[in-house]
Amino acid sequence: MEKIWHIITMIPPGRVISYGKVADYAGLPGRARYVSKALKTAPDAMQLPWHRVINSQGKISFKENSAAFQEQMELLRLEGIEVIRGRVKLMNYEWRPDMATLVMAMPF
DNA sequence: TCTTTGACGCTTC
DNA sequence: CGAAGCGCCAAAG
Numbered sequence: 001m002e003k004i005w006h007i008i009t010m011i012p013p014g015r016v017i018s019y020g021k022v023a024d025y026a027g028l029p030g031r032a033r034y035v036s037k038a039l040k041t042a043p044d045a046m047q048l049p050w051h052r053v054i055n056s057q058g059k060i061s062f063k064e065n066s067a068a069f070q071e072q073m074e075l076l077r078l079e080g081i082e083v084i085r086g087r088v089k090l091m092n093y094e095w096r097p098d099m100a101t102l103v104m105a106m107p108f
Numbered sequence: 109t110c111t112t113t114g115a116c117g118c119t120t121c
Numbered sequence: 122c123g124a125a126g127c128g129c130c131a132a133a134g
Contacts, residue, residue, distance in 0.1 A: 018116085018117085019115075019116050019117080020117055023116090023117095030116095030117080032116035033114065033115095033116050033117090034116090036116060037114080039115060040114095040115065053115080054115090055115080055116060055117080056116075056117055056118085057117090060115085061115040061116075062115060068115080072115090
């Protein structure tokens with residue numbers, strides 16, 4: 001859980017990443033669902049950039065009618081990310097941290 | 109205990 | 122695209 005949050009805090013503005021990737025970088029391959037839960041239970045006080053986490057299809061994982069959906073879409077747009085029908089082009093906006101960055105920030 | 113339920117993901121058809 | 126199947130696993134009932 002800690003690691004997951006840690007990874008998320010590292011996501012730079014204007015970039016996004018998928019649940020699955022977060023899980024991978026956190027050392028929990030195949031546990032994307034766990035990441036979503038980690039986000040849900042994350043303390044608001046932590047100021048996590050939760051909106052920068054979307055699913056592997058580049059889509060926002062909320063119902064299109066939900067308030068959360070709208071909110072996330074706005075936050076992303078405020079960072080200069082183009083969101084079409086709740087979807088962003090991972091090709092252009094996916095965050096690809098390099099090894100050094102990860103190793104640097106992750107204790108064994 | 110067992111079953112259902114997710115802010116998910118990948119492959120197949 | 123979209124739907125179906127299967128994998129994954131903590132929580133809640």
